Amino acid sequence: MLEGIRDAVRKFLGGTTSYDVAVDEFIKDLQKALISSDVQVKLVFSLTNKIKERLKKESPPTSLERREWFIKIVYDELSSLFGGDKEPEVNPGSLPYVIMLVGVQGTGKTTTAGKLAYFYKKRGYKVALVGADVYRPAALEQLMQLGKQIGVPVYGEPGEKDAVGIAKRGVEKLLSEKYELIIVDTAGRHGYGEEAKLLEEMKEIYESVKPNEVILVIDASLGQKAYDLAKRFHEASKVGSIIITKMDGTAKGGGALSAVVATGAPIKFIGTGEKIDELEVFNPKRFVARVLGMGDVEAIIEKIKAVEDYEGIQKKMQEVTSGKSRLTLRDLYKQIIAMRKMGPLSKILQLMPGINLMGDIPEDQIKVGEKKMQRWLAIMNSMTYEELDNPSLLDKQRMKRIAMGSGTEVEEVKELIEHFNTIQRTLKVLKRRKKDVERLLGQL
Ligand code: GDP
Ligand code: MG
Known part of the structure; x- marks a missing residue:
């Protein structure tokens, strides 16, 4: 697993x-x-x-x-x-759009039908549900209640035993009433050992309703069985996408990969609880992080992110020293955020190629304490974009306003600006040196 x-x-x-x-x-x-x-x-x-x-x-x-x-x-x-960097496309490609949910009993199909209806209703679609589980006594009642809770109509035929007929009539009626997104909930069990019958029914519903998309609902705890199960459902009704439920439990969705492989279908959503809004669009990277062990992987990813941020800043610095771009307080802001994630600036500076050029800057001039960083971030949060981009705008009046807004002192605002000016002066020196080096190289 x-x-x-x-x-x-x-x-x-x-x-x-x-x-x-x-x-x-x-x-x-x-x-x-x-x-x-x-x-x-x-x-x-x-x-x-x-x-x-x-x-x-x-x-x-x-x-x-x-x-x-x-x-x-x-x-x-x-x-x-699992799909790489992108989240899956969840908006229907055309309208009207009919979705059929399949999966074994107890995985959360009916709950998910309600969650999906709610999800798409919030996105502005005219949504309706069809209850085609005729085997579980309270199945229709459960769906009706969900529908009521979210204000979405539910088609059902209490007492009727012909699931294929219900599905067909329901979809036809709702289409004629101009519903844009119709979600058909189906049964998951026919009685012990009657799986073949269930799959046969899925196939019949599939053929008579002709849904735009079949979604296979599987339980995160399914593990090894997921492959076979997904394959069999896929043969009965072509599975277009997958929803993994109960991701909030202890199981980490190991079977998901097997289901993806068995069907070639992408995972679109995950269920993260029993409540109607506990449905998330599937995010491959987050999911894999869970599989690998969230704590361990997250820490590494955080670090990588900080490095990437820092590389962005480094690039900007290079642009500044080569005269391509101008340093602003926004850059300083980003720098401080990256620094806080990565550790002390002096350590980061060691990682930067070419930074030895800065060797003659005293260490304590570039060392900024954590507490100070927090206050500076608060100060910069109180500035307008205009001010961040053009710190020379900062007169006494503005500094006073910023200090008030950030709960700091005018002195601290001044100190930040002073720090910024130091960096700028340093960069100017670097720029000159770079030119010197280039001139020297040119003479060789
Ligand atoms: P169905 O037989 O496939 O229609 O399954 P149901 O929708 O009736 O759900 C079976 C049980 O699983 C219910 O108690 C649901 O509340 C619960 N359930 C469904 N989805 C989730 C989920 O994402 N997380 C948790 N914790 N429970 C879920
Ligand atoms: Mg059900």
Whole structure:
């Protein structure tokens, strides 16, 4: 199960064996976890080969431990299996649009039907529900209540036993009433050992209703069984997308990957609770972070994000020194935020190539305490964009207003501006030196 991956991540990050041995071991663990989760062997190897290739080609940024960097690569590659950086498109491609929900009993189909209706209603669609579960006594009642709660009409035929007929008549009626988005809830069980009958019914409903999209609803705890199950539903009615429910529980949705692989369908939503609004658009990266072990991976990702932010600032600094762009307080703001995520400025400066040029700036001039940073951020939050972009606007009057707005003293505002001016002066020196160096190089 994918759950095993989390232990592997733990073991890898905390391990004492050499890096190369640990990487080999991790890759084996990953393959084992994926294969035992019924992910196709071919897919597993293409994934791990990609990871190995990147390990060879790329090198870790100076600010990351090698092991952290490795986990980041695993995280990237796993995420791309689930759809990469993008969140799925959830708006219907055409209107009217009919959605049919399928899945075994108890996974949360009816609840999800209500959640989806609410989700699309909020987005402005004219939504209606059809209750076609004729096997569970209270199924229609449950859907009716949900419909009432969110103000969405529900089509049902109490007492009627022909699920295919109900679905067909319901969709036809609602279409004629100009509903734009119609969600059909179906049954999940026919009685013990009667699965074939259930799948046959799915197929019949599918063929008579001709939905625009079949959504397979699966429970996060499904694990290994997900592959077979998804495959069988997919054969009965072509699954277009997947919703994973109960992601708020202890299970981490290991079966999800198997379901994706079995159907080739993307995950669109996840259910995160019993309430009507506890439905989230699926975000591949967040999901994979959960699979890998949120705490460990999140910390690494935070760090990477800070590095990226910092690289952005560094680029800006280079633009400033080469005269392409002007330094503003907005840059300083970003710099402070990045610094707070990454640790002391002096440490960050060591990571910056070419920063030795700044060697003659006394350490305490660039060292800013955490408390001061917080006050400065408050001050900058009280400035207008105009002021951030053009600090020379800051006269006594404005400084007073800013100090008041941020709960600080005018002295502190002045101090911030002074700090900003120091950086600017430094950059000017850098710029001159750069020119000197260029001139020197030119003479060679
Ligand atoms: P169905 O048989 O597939 O229609 O499943 P139901 O919609 O009746 O749901 C079965 C149970 O799962 C109910 O108690 C729901 O409240 C619960 N449930 C559904 N989705 C979620 C979810 O995302 N999180 C949690 N914690 N419970 C859920
Ligand atoms: Mg139900």
